[in-house]
Each structure stands twice: as structure tokens, then as C-alpha cells.
Amino acid sequence: MLWRKLIRTAARYKAQFLSMILMAAIGTGIFLGFQIEWKSIEENTAAFFESTNYADFRLYSDTGFSKEEIRAVQKIAGVTAATRFLSVNVHIEGTKKTVALMVPEDYTVSTMHICEGAEYEKNSDGFWLSDQFAEKNGYAVGDELDLTYRGSKISGKIVGLVKSGEMMICTGDENQLMPDFTSFGFVYSSPKKLEAMMGTVFYPQIHVLSGMKKNEMETAVKEALGRTILVTEKKDHTAWAGAQSEIEEGRTMGAVLPVLFLSIGVLTMITTMHRIAANEKTQIGTLKALGFRDRRILWHYTSYGFVIGLFGCALGVTLGYGIAAIIISPGGMMSTYFDLPEWALVMPEFCVPVIVVTIVLFTWICFLSVKKMLKGTAADVLRPYEPKAVKKSIFERLPLWNRLKFGTKWNFRDIMRHKARSAMTLIGVIGCMVLLIGGLGLKDTLDGFMRVLGEEISNYTTKVNLTEQIKNSEALAMADSLGGDWSASCGVSLNGKTVMLEVYHAGNGLVRFVDENNDRMELTDEGVYLCQRLKDSAQIGDTIEFSPYGSDKTYTVRVAGYLRSVLSETIVMTDAYAEHAGIAYQIASVYTDTKAEEIPDSELISGKQEKETIMDTYDSFMDIMNVMVLMFVAGAIVLGIVVLYNLGVMSYVERSRELATLKVLGFRDSCIGKLLVSQNIWLTVLGVLIGLPAGVGVLQLLLKTLADEYELKLYLGVRTYAVSLLVTFGVSVAVSRMVARKNKKIDMVEALKNTE
Amino acid sequence: MAIVEFKHVTRIYKNGDYEQRALDGVNMSLEEGKFVVILGPSGAGKSTLLNMLGGLDSPTDGTIVVDGKDISTLTNNELADYRATTVGFVFQFYNLIPTLTVQENVALVKDISPDALDAEQILAEVGLAGHLKKFPSELSGGEQQRVSIARALAKNPRILLCDEPTGALDSETGVMVLKVLLSMARNRGKTIVIVTHNQNIAKMADVVIQVKNGKIKSYEEQPNPMKADEVEW
Numbered sequence: 001m002l003w004r005k006l007i008r009t010a011a012r013y014k015a016q017f018l019s020m021i022l023m024a025a026i027g028t029g030i031f032l033g034f035q036i037e038w039k040s041i042e043e044n045t046a047a048f049f050e051s052t053n054y055a056d057f058r059l060y061s062d063t064g065f066s067k068e069e070i071r072a073v074q075k076i077a078g079v080t081a082a083t084r085f086l087s088v089n090v091h092i093e094g095t096k097k098t099v100a101l102m103v104p105e106d107y108t109v110s111t112m113h114i115c116e117g118a119e120y121e122k123n124s125d126g127f128w129l130s131d132q133f134a135e136k137n138g139y140a141v142g143d144e145l146d147l148t149y150r151g152s153k154i155s156g157k158i159v160g161l162v163k164s165g166e167m168m169i170c171t172g173d174e175n176q177l178m179p180d181f182t183s184f185g186f187v188y189s190s191p192k193k194l195e196a197m198m199g200t201v202f203y204p205q206i207h208v209l210s211g212m213k214k215n216e217m218e219t220a221v222k223e224a225l226g227r228t229i230l231v232t233e234k235k236d237h238t239a240w241a242g243a244q245s246e247i248e249e250g251r252t253m254g255a256v257l258p259v260l261f262l263s264i265g266v267l268t269m270i271t272t273m274h275r276i277a278a279n280e281k282t283q284i285g286t287l288k289a290l291g292f293r294d295r296r297i298l299w300h301y302t303s304y305g306f307v308i309g310l311f312g313c314a315l316g317v318t319l320g321y322g323i324a325a326i327i328i329s330p331g332g333m334m335s336t337y338f339d340l341p342e343w344a345l346v347m348p349e350f351c352v353p354v355i356v357v358t359i360v361l362f363t364w365i366c367f368l369s370v371k372k373m374l375k376g377t378a379a380d381v382l383r384p385y386e387p388k389a390v391k392k393s394i395f396e397r398l399p400l401w402n403r404l405k406f407g408t409k410w411n412f413r414d415i416m417r418h419k420a421r422s423a424m425t426l427i428g429v430i431g432c433m434v435l436l437i438g439g440l441g442l443k444d445t446l447d448g449f450m451r452v453l454g455e456e457i458s459n460y461t462t463k464v465n466l467t468e469q470i471k472n473s474e475a476l477a478m479a480d481s482l483g484g485d486w487s488a489s490c491g492v493s494l495n496g497k498t499v500m501l502e503v504y505h506a507g508n509g510l511v512r513f514v515d516e517n518n519d520r521m522e523l524t525d526e527g528v529y530l531c532q533r534l535k536d537s538a539q540i541g542d543t544i545e546f547s548p549y550g551s552d553k554t555y556t557v558r559v560a561g562y563l564r565s566v567l568s569e570t571i572v573m574t575d576a577y578a579e580h581a582g583i584a585y586q587i588a589s590v591y592t593d594t595k596a597e598e599i600p601d602s603e604l605i606s607g608k609q610e611k612e613t614i615m616d617t618y619d620s621f622m623d624i625m626n627v628m629v630l631m632f633v634a635g636a637i638v639l640g641i642v643v644l645y646n647l648g649v650m651s652y653v654e655r656s657r658e659l660a661t662l663k664v665l666g667f668r669d670s671c672i673g674k675l676l677v678s679q680n681i682w683l684t685v686l687g688v689l690i691g692l693p694a695g696v697g698v699l700q701l702l703l704k705t706l707a708d709e710y711e712l713k714l715y716l717g718v719r720t721y722a723v724s725l726l727v728t729f730g731v732s733v734a735v736s737r738m739v740a741r742k743n744k745k746i747d748m749v750e751a752l753k754n755t756e
Numbered sequence: 757m758a759i760v761e762f763k764h765v766t767r768i769y770k771n772g773d774y775e776q777r778a779l780d781g782v783n784m785s786l787e788e789g790k791f792v793v794i795l796g797p798s799g800a801g802k803s804t805l806l807n808m809l810g811g812l813d814s815p816t817d818g819t820i821v822v823d824g825k826d827i828s829t830l831t832n833n834e835l836a837d838y839r840a841t842t843v844g845f846v847f848q849f850y851n852l853i854p855t856l857t858v859q860e861n862v863a864l865v866k867d868i869s870p871d872a873l874d875a876e877q878i879l880a881e882v883g884l885a886g887h888l889k890k891f892p893s894e895l896s897g898g899e900q901q902r903v904s905i906a907r908a909l910a911k912n913p914r915i916l917l918c919d920e921p922t923g924a925l926d927s928e929t930g931v932m933v934l935k936v937l938l939s940m941a942r943n944r945g946k947t948i949v950i951v952t953h954n955q956n957i958a959k960m961a962d963v964v965i966q967v968k969n970g971k972i973k974s975y976e977e978q979p980n981p982m983k984a985d986e987v988e989w
Contacts, residue, residue, distance in 0.1 A: 387854075389854075389891065389893040389894075390854055390855050390891045390893065405867070406856060406860055406863065406864040406867065407867075409855075409856060409860060410853060410855055410856060413855035413856070414855050417854075417855060657851065658853050658854070658855075660851075661851040661852075661853065662853075663836070663839075664810070664812060664839060664845050664851075665839065665840065665845075665864075665865060665868065665907070665911070666836050666837065666838070666839035666840025666841070666865075666868045666869065666911070667836065667840070667867070667868055668832075668833050668836045668837075668868075669832060669833075669836070671867075671868075744832070748812045749803075749807050749812055749813060752847055752849070752851055
């Protein structure tokens with residue numbers, strides 16, 4: 001019988017039950033969505049890296065590694081496996097498409113995951129092509145592939161379609177943020193095939209599997225080879241770093257947003273259950289008077305919280321997996337970034353106790369609400385719940401108070417009297433505003449980043465990438481003939497950290513620089529410029545020391561200023577300062593206003609990228625961001641509607657007697673409606689005033705988590721402020737009007753019948 | 757002169773297939789400035805009658821003419837204006853706004869009534885001059901009911917409608933409230949209509965109307981009504 005009562009009570013308080021279930025579902029859903037996201041990335045990428053023998057260390061040498069040297073590395077105690085490795089960007093003949101040609105000498109490290117076709121064969125004459133690149137460009141097993149490398153043609157049949165841990169984030173160079181398989185892919189070849197075509201294979205890398213620490217490896221390599229070698233860990237490599245960064249971002253996001261939603265869910269439960277229990281007080285008293293034991297009554301009403309928690313969390317689990325699947329699936333948002341063979345959804349183990357605790361918490365809240373009402377004798381409980389008596393606040397001592405209209409006083413005292421309900425409304429509005437500012441501000445910031453990159457920094461038409469063998473005199477001649485600027489880069493160790501050293505000759509203004517405010521700045525020849533991420537390592541005027549990998553030299557340079565770097569963590573200087581400091585460099589890129597097709601092919605050129613093509617690779621990244629922004633906005637609207645409607649209805653029910661009194665006195669419906677709406681408007685104004693800086697704060701936190709990858713400057717456009725305010729006020733006014741409309745249907749006679 | 761006229765007024769409440777005839781062809785008229793008491797058992801239809809007259813409810817059939825105006829066909833907004841200007845209501849359970857002070861509860865009618873009287877003056881008249889800044893929860897039942905009467909009177913209505921105004925009060929406080937109501941009829945010329953179970957209150961009325969099963973059972977004029985403090989509770 002009491003079960004029937006539960007169902008009928010739920011029907012009676014359907015708005016409240018629904019909002020509690022929805023808030024529980026949204027809270028657990030968003031919590032699980034983020035947790036499953038990062039955990040799935042962690043598990044799937046780890047499994048992929050392990051199955052493809054992802055290198056723990058990479059050793060680089062511009063002059064290449066000899067057979068003796070690889071043998072020496074393989075003999076280092078603690079090295080499980082090591083192979084010489086070639087990875088070089090080559091063109092597909094007759095197209096503008098580029099692939100990374102990957103050649104492991106021994107197929108023990110940085111191997112492939114075969115999706116289709118033949119297994120790896122050391123003497124094979126064929127190519128193993130990226131399955132995604134094949135799909136986007138219409139290649140299949142058995143097709144012929146013609147590559148051009150250093151002016152020579154390498155042809156062969158595609159024998160397999162593959163994925164590779166090494167190329168899990170398949171980007172051409174540091175300019176490319178997101179993979180674009182229509183223009184860039186990768187292909188594996190056996191060393192035998194390359195030898196057959198080129199006579200000999202030049203291996204500039206050694207990939208190592210080892211559990212050693214970086215400094216141990218550096219020392220061991222130096223001892224084994226007799227020279228300092230650039231040693232990078234897997235955490236410095238694109239695929240691993242990208243995966244770790246996504247995991248970290250997911251963890252951070254998973255700690256901020258779900259906490260916000262879960263807290264709102266719990267607070268909604270506390271206020272709503274208290275109101276329901278208060279409304280049910282007479283019924284609780286009736287059951288007590290009939291002879292039901294307190295425990296039985298408690299058990300019955302507590303089951304409301306359990307049912308709400310159970311339904312809410314069940315919906316939340318579905319929602320969580322749904323959200324995670326939007327991100328983690330073969331066609332999901334993350335698939336545009338990671339090229340993974342498995343997209344299993346994995347829930348972290350700690351989520352189960354969190355869900356159980358959520359259900360227990362909901363049940364406990366309900367238990368406490370009812371226990372409070374059960375206090376005293378049956379006669380006490382039978383008396384309707386009396387809200388706290390009104391007390392005068394300090395504002396009422398102000399002279400202005402007496403001049404206020406009665407509606408203003410009424411609303412003000414109602415807010416003070418029902419503090420929990422008012423605080424909840426406020427939190428709903430703040431949450432709505434935080435999500436909107438956070439979401440739309442993130443888009444503004446990224447748009448700003450794109451604008452700085454596309455319009456301020458990159459002022460060229462084409463970037464020409466030069467081969468590693470080119471001499472500076474040849475590169476300078478090419479830059480001269482193309483009327484271009486040029487740059488050189490290499491890895492250096494700064495305080496034990498691997499950063500990029502970039503040398504620029506930017507006299508033609510084709511490459512430009514911006515300061516931390518994104519204002520254009522000129523590089524002087526007075527010293528080096530540190531990017532924002534290195535800002536804390538030295539003051540302007542200080543000197544820093546770094547040593548390029550592959551050399552024994554240490555350079556001491558003066559810090560002349562700071563700049564904003566687009567992607568890499570970098571030390572920048574002019575060629576004039578590099579020469580003054582005696583720093584050797586090799587020109588790697590030329591920037592020109594000549595179109596790519598007008599630049600003749602040469603064996604000195606490893607690739608040509610038009611700015612538009614580079615910028616296009618950001619499209620999929622921006623698409624992901626747009627989906628994220630849409631989710632934030634949708635979340636804001638749902639949160640606003642659910643919280644405000646629930647509390648609005650609650651406020652309306654609690655004040656129905658007062659509203660009926662006003663009606664009886666002769667107040668028109670529209671006038672009473674305005675009173676109800678105005679209270680929500682006040683709270684919305686207050687919520688917006690708090691939510692606006694809070695939103696900016698959350699956005700800053702978000703940018704901080706991205707700071708390891710990108711130096712983003714916070715941008716907030718007028719449109720973001722306008723849309724956030726419009727949506728928040730729009731939701732608030734629409735919901736208030738929806739609630740206020742109920743006033744027309746109020747039955748004056750019925751509402752005034754009962755005792756106070 | 758009749759200020760109120762009920763002509764064949766019927767009110768039927770439907771609840772699914774069940775029909776309840778709360779008023780059944782009621783005809784009656786009330787003179788201005790009279791103290792009228794409507795008596796009857798529970799469910800007789802006396803509160804329905806009062807609600808019809810107060811513009812809280814509309815008849816299913818028949819017409820109600822107040823001060824020459826048919827109120828049975830008014831729109832919602834017209835009914836609100838009618839309640840704001842012509843009638844004042846006093847309830848058994850006071851229905852004060854808990855978040856407004858005594859003075860504010862009475863003064864709030866200024867927002868809707870063009871002829872509103874001074875709140876403080878009315879409150880002084882009902883003996884509450886010293887309680888202006890208190891909240892309703894700080895007052896006794898009788899005091900709250902007097903605030904309710906003051907609020908109804910502040911609109912300066914022609915008719916004051918009271919539904920069991922002493923129902924929640926002890927006899928001493930009840931007499932005090934009835935005195936206030938009676939003085940409004942005698943000194944200010946207001947028409948007072950009281951609905952009650954209490955036969956004793958009828959002794960102070962100019963007119964006593966008995967209602968039973970939705971019909972007027974009797975209509976009796978009393979040329980020499982008792983004073984409030986002569987009524988035995």
C-alpha cells in the first residue's frame with residue numbers, strides 16, 4: 001500500500017521528483033562521462049603503445065647512427081630492445097600529399113598494428129600504409145604507391161593497412177596541430193626495400209625500449225657512443241605527450257564540472273526533499289496517529305530518496321556512457337586526434353563507490369528530512385509545518401527601506417526567509433553563467449589563438465621544409481631566390497628540460513612575433529626571447545645556459561624579453577644574435593610569399609606547406625571545440641531550466657496562500673505574476689554578478705590545464721558576454737513566466753481554506 | 757435600497773460524474789449599511805454564497821447584481837478590480853502576508869485601491885496603533901484578525917464579507933472582533949455580511965438568513981439587535 005503511496009506522491013510532486021532525478025542523472029552523467037573519457041584514453045592508448053612497442057627513449061643524431069653504434073646501445077645494461085630508425089616526410093608522386101616514411105631496422109621497437117593484409121616481413125618489397133590515410137585517399141591493399149624521397153622514386157605495392165603507436169597522433173610537424181589524413185599519413189617500409197632503392201639507409205634515430213631513467217640513459221649512451229646525444233623520453237614525443245595531456249585535461253575537467261553539477265544535484269535534493277517532507281508533514285502525522293511505527297514511516301519516506309537516487313544514477317550511468325561515447329568511439333570527437341585500433345569505454349574503478357555513495361547520500365538526505373518532521377508526539381506531527389518566523393534584517397534599518405514598494409519588501413523578506421531555496425536559485429544561475437562564459441570564452445580564446453597564428457605570426461604564403469642534409473649556404477641561396485625569411489631549430493637542454501631553440505631571420509616580415517598580450521613585437525639582436533612557459537626561468541637581463549643535443553658545448557646567453565609561442569616550448573633568437581653568441585645552427589625552413597606550386601621541386605626540399613593548408617588542419621580541432629562549446633551551452637540551459645523551474649514551482653507552492661490572498665484583495669494576475677518574476681530577476685542579477693567572474697576563473701583554470709601544450713591568451717568577446725547574459729536572463733525570465741502563469745489557475749477558495 | 761441582489765443563482769461543482777449543487781436557485785437582496793448574518797450547517801452553501809458575492813467564484817446560472825452592476829459576467833481582470841474597490845474579505849484564518857509587517861499588510865492595498873484609507877488610522881481604529889511594526893507571527897489570533905479587518909476596510913469597500921471571522925478565536929477576543937465589525941456597520945455605513953455556524957452571533961444582526969441544502973430557508977429582519985457585548989458566547 002505504501003508503495004502505491006510512493007508512486008502517487010511522485011506523481012503529485014512530479015516537477016520536484018523529475019528535477020531531482022534529472023539533477024542526479026546530470027551530476028553522475030557528467031561525472032562518469034569525464035571519468036570514462038580519461039580512463040578510456042589511458043587504457044586504450046597504453047594497450048596500443050604496448051602492443052606496438054612504443055619507444056621509451058629516442059636518440060637523435062643529425063649525422064646518423066652507424067651499425068657499431070646501434071650494437072653499442074643494444075649492449076647497454078637495462079636496454080630491452082633498440083633499433084635504428086628512419087622517419088622522414090616524403091611525397092606521394094603526382095600529388096600534394098605527404099606521408100611519413102617509417103623504417104625500423106629491427107622490427108622490435110615502434111612497430112605496427114596490422115588492420116588488414118600481410119604481417120611485417122623484414123625482406124618485404126611492399127608498403128604498410130596507414131589505414132586512415134588509405135581510406136581518405138582511396139588506397140587499398142594491392143594498389144601501387146609511388147613515393148619521392150630526395151628526388152628519387154620509391155615504388156611498391158601496398159601489402160597491409162596499419163596503425164602505429166608512433167603515429168597515433170599523425171601530424172607532419174610542429175605546425176600541424178591536428179591530424180589530416182586527406183593530406184598527411186604514414187607508411188612503413190622494410191629496410192631491405194629502402195636499401196634496394198637508395199643503396200644505403202641513413203638512420204638519424206635510435207628507438208629504445210628500456211625501464212631506465214633519462215639521466216641514466218643519457219650517461220649510458222654517452223659512455224657507449226663517446227658523444228653527447230639528444231635523448232628524449234617518450235613523454236617528449238607527440239603521441240605519448242598528447243595522450244598524457246588529454247588524460248590530464250580529462251582528469252582536471254572531471255574534477256571541476258562534475259563537482260559543480262553533483263553539488264547542485266545534492267543541494268537540489270536537500271531543498272526539495274525538505275519541502276516535500278514539510279508538505280507531507282500532516283500525512284506523516286496521520287500515519288503516526290494510525291499506529292505506524294516511526295521506523296516504518298521513516299523507511300517509507302526514505303525510500304523516496306533511494307528511488308530518486310537509483311533512477312537518477314541509472315540514467316546518469318547511461319548518460320555518462322553516452323557522453324563518453326560521443327568522445328571515445330571510432331567516429332567520436334577524439335578519433336579526429338588519436339588513431340587508435342580499440343575504442344573501449346573503461347570506467348575507473350572508483351566510480352562505482354562514488355555512484356553508491358551518491359545513492360546513499362540521496363537516501364540519507366531524505367532520511368534526515370523526514371526524521372526532522374517525525375519529532376514529537378503524533379499530535380505535534382499532525383500540525384502543519386511552520387516555516388521560520390520572519391525577522392527584520394539590517395537592511396530594514398536603512399531610511400531607504402520605508403520608501404520601497406510592498407512587492408519589493410515582500411520579495412526581499414521572502415528571499416531572507418527561505419535562504420536555502422534562494423541560495424539554490426543563485427547557485428543555478430551562477431552555474432548557468434559559469435558554463436556559458438567557460439564554453440563561449442574557450443571558443444573566443446581559441447579563435448583568438450587562430451587569429452594570432454594565421455594573421456599575426458604566419459605572414460607567409462608557403463613554408464618550405466628543407467632536408468636535414470642541406471648546407472646553410474644552399475638554404476640561404478634558396479631563401480634569397482624566394483625572397484623569403486628562414487628559421488633553424490634544434491633541441492636543447494635547459495636546466496635538464498628539453499626545449500626547442502629557434503633561430504630566425506625575419507627581415508622580410510614573413511614570420512612575425514607577438515608578446516604576451518598578443519601585440520606584435522620585433523626581435524632585437526640583444527639576446528634571446530623566452531616563451532611564456534619559460535618566463536619563470538629567468539628575468540629580463542639575466543643569463544641562461546643551455547646545451548644543444550648532439551654537442552658538448554654549453555652556451556650562455558642574455559634574456560632580452562619574452563614572447564608568446566604558438567605550440568612548442570621555445571627559446572627564440574635572431575640569426576644575428578646566434579652568430580654573435582657563436583651558436584651553430586642548421587636552416588630547416590624557408591618562409592616565402594611564393595605559392596607552393598611555383599616553387600620547383602628539389603632534392604633539398606623535403607616538403608612544401610601552404611599556410612592555408614596548415615590552417616585547415618586546425619579545422620577538425622575547432623570542430624571538436626565547437627561541439628564542446630555546444631555541450632557547455634546545452635548544459636547551462638538544462639541546468640538553468642531544471643534548477644530554476646524546480647525552485648520556482650517550490651516557491652510558488654509555498655506562497656500559494658499569499659498569492660491567493662493578494663488575488664482576493666483585488667490584485668490582478670499580471671501584477672502578481674510580475675512580483676514572482678521580479679524575485680527571480682533579482683536573484684538572476686546577483687547570480688550573474690557572481691557567475692561572471694567565476695566563469696572567467698573556471699576558464700583560466702581550464703587554460704592552465706592546456707598551458708603545457710599551448711600558450712593561450714584569455715579572450716572574451718563582447719558577443720560572449722552578450723550571449724551569456726541573454727541566455728541566463730532568457731532562461732530565468734522564461735522559467736519565471738512559466739511558473740507565474742500558474743498563478744492564473746490558483747483557486748482562491750481552496751488556497752485559503754486551510755489553516756496557516 | 758438593495759446593494760446586493762441574487763437572482764436565481766445556482767452553482768454546480770462537477771467532480772468526474774459527480775455533481776454537487778452548492779447553491780440552488782438562490783434569490784435574495786441585501787440593504788446597504790446592514791449587519792447581515794448567514795447561518796447554516798456545514799455544506800449548506802453559505803460559504804459558496806459569500807464567495808459568489810465576493811467575486812471569488814462565478815455562478816453556473818443566474819445573476820448577481822452588486823450596486824447596480826451584474827458581476828456574474830465579469831472577466832478575471834474586472835473581477836479583480838471589483839474585489840479591489842467594492843468588497844473586502846475577512847477570513848477565519850486571517851490570511852495575512854507573513855513577510856509584511858502589520859502596517860505593510862494594511863498599506864499594501866494602496867497599490868490597487870484608488871480610495872484606500874490611511875493604514876495607520878484604520879489600525880488605530882481597530883486598536884492596533886501600538887503594533888504597526890510587528891510581523892503577524894508576533895500577534896495573537898484576535899490581533900491578527902483585527903489586522904485582517906483593517907486590511908479589508910483600508911480599501912474603503914461598500915461591503916465587508918466575513919467567513920467565520922471568530923471561528924478561530926476565544927469568546928473574549930471574538931466579542932472584540934465583532935464589536936469592531938458592528939461599529940463599521942453602524943458608524944461607517946458599511947454592509948457587513950458574516951457567514952457563521954454560531955447562532956449567538958445572529959442575535960446582533962439586522963438580518964439573519966438561514967441556508968440549507970443550497971437554498972435560502974428563511975430570511976428574518978431583526979428590528980432590535982443586541983450589542984456585541986450582550987451576546988452570550
